[in-house]
Amino acid sequence: MPRAIISPSVLASDFGQLSAECKRMIKGGAEWLHMDVMDGHFVPNITMGAPVLSCVHKGVPDIFMDCHMMVAQPEKWVDDIADAGGSLYCFHIEATSDAVSLINAIHARNMKAGVAISPDTPSTAITDEIGAVADMLLVMTVYPGRGGQKFLQRCVPKVAELRARFPEKDIEVDGGVGPKTIDVCADAGSNVIVAGTAIFNAPNPEDVITSLKTTVNTAQARFSK
Numbered sequence: 001m002p003r004a005i006i007s008p009s010v011l012a013s014d015f016g017q018l019s020a021e022c023k024r025m026i027k028g029g030a031e032w033l034h035m036d037v038m039d040g041h042f043v044p045n046i047t048m049g050a051p052v053l054s055c056v057h058k059g060v061p062d063i064f065m066d067c068h069m070m071v072a073q074p075e076k077w078v079d080d081i082a083d084a085g086g087s088l089y090c091f092h093i094e095a096t097s098d099a100v101s102l103i104n105a106i107h108a109r110n111m112k113a114g115v116a117i118s119p120d121t122p123s124t125a126i127t128d129e130i131g132a133v134a135d136m137l138l139v140m141t142v143y144p145g146r147g148g149q150k151f152l153q154r155c156v157p158k159v160a161e162l163r164a165r166f167p168e169k170d171i172e173v174d175g176g177v178g179p180k181t182i183d184v185c186a187d188a189g190s191n192v193i194v195a196g197t198a199i200f201n202a203p204n205p206e207d208v209i210t211s212l213k214t215t216v217n218t219a220q221a222r223f224s225k
Contacts, residue, residue, distance in 0.1 A: 002171070003191065004192075004193070004216035005031050005032055005112065005193070005195045006031065006032070006209045007031070007032035007033065007170060007172070007192060007193065007216035008033060008034060008194075008196065008209075009028050009031055009034040009174070009197045010034065010036070011036045011118070011196055011199040012044055012201065017053070019060055020153075021187050021200070022059075022060050023060055023201070024205065025205065025209075026198075026208035027206075028205040029206050029210060029213070032192070033063055033064065034174070034196075035065050035066065035067045036070065037067055037068065037070060038070045038073060039071040039072055040069070042070050042144075043145030044146075045145050048049040048154045049080075050127065051084070053065060053067065053086060053152040054083070054084040054085060056085075058120070058224070062160045064088070065086050065088070066087065066203060067090060068087060068174065069090060069092070070092065071080070071095065074092070074102060074103055078111075080174060081111070081189030082109035082212030085109055087111060088111060088112040088113070088136060089109075090113075090114025090172075090189075091109075091116065092124050092143075093116065093119075094118060094121055095131075099115060103133050103134055104133075105211065112135035113136070114135060114138055115138065117137075117138070117139060118143065118144055119142070119155050122158070123158035123161045124161075125160050131162070134169070136164075136171070136172055136192065137162050137170070138171075138174060139155055139159050139171065141155045141176055141185070142174075151181045152175070156184050159173060159185065159188035160189055162189070163190075164186065164189075164219075167223070171189060171191060172194060173192075173194065175194075177195045178195050178197075178199075178208075179198060179208065179212070180187075182212050183215060184221035189220075190216070193212050193213075193216060195208070
């Protein structure tokens, strides 16, 4: 049974105090930190790249950086992100024509490999072959590229379809996820939860992290029966 992992989205943090914000989340019980890397091509926004990740890694050496690569040529950035201290490199299936080779390249740099699908991409785009070699599968529940969008309920069945095929795989949801939307995500089978404003803007982030984790663990216990 995959365990609950909470990955606060750094996009919702105070970028002027990035390392301190990451430490605050880890202290509150977060195991991963979700780093949204946008290139202005695959998505219209530009956020952070390898130099910023490298600075965070220096400031927080034991951080697990869950790097969500919203980039047009994901093959191009594997080495830079690995050198910056990235722990997991999650690329979009829509941005590559050879996902398996890319996963192999990511593994060769000692990073975990994730495969993401956008709201309009069916879960079947992640074939059995791709899913078998990936370490994590990410179902976007908003359109990639900007924060603060509304959770798209229609994406949830994709989580269930992937969980049925990959019972032991880490399955992540990202976009509009928080205390009000966690139940449907957990019940569908997601165990890695990305949440931004719901955690960073909470008076007590540790309470939100604990609550999200408990919901996921309760749902996962039902899957294992």
